[in-house]
Amino acid sequence: MNQEQFEQFWLQLKMPLKAKWERITDSDLKEIQGSLATFKDIVLKRYGDTNKSEVSIWVDRRYSHWTGNYLGYSDPEPAST
Numbered sequence: 001m002n003q004e005q006f007e008q009f010w011l012q013l014k015m016p017l018k019a020k021w022e023r024i025t026d027s028d029l030k031e032i033q034g035s036l037a038t039f040k041d042i043v044l045k046r047y048g049d050t051n052k053s054e055v056s057i058w059v060d061r062r063y064s065h066w067t068g069n070y071l072g073y074s075d076p077e078p079a080s081t
Contacts, residue, residue, distance in 0.1 A: 001063040003036045009021035013062060020058060023047065 017039070023046040032039045032062070036059065043055050057081055 001059040006036040006039070006059060007034035009063065009066065012066065013059075016062065021046065033075070054055055 001009075010033070018024055018029065021043055028042045028046075032042060039059075040055050055064060
């Protein structure tokens, strides 16, 4: 997914993103506002280098799923508290 695609799908990405990376705050979401680079920076800040490649894989799968090109991916179940 490139920046333009990330920005187009930002509204659809917010909730799954928050479910996937629970350390991301509402303030972080406001800061991201559809910026893929900012999203990657915030995940790096919250989780460190270990998730760097996971971010790209996740956004690519999300985009492919929405466009119908990746049928093997499903949204994660919400975490129960």
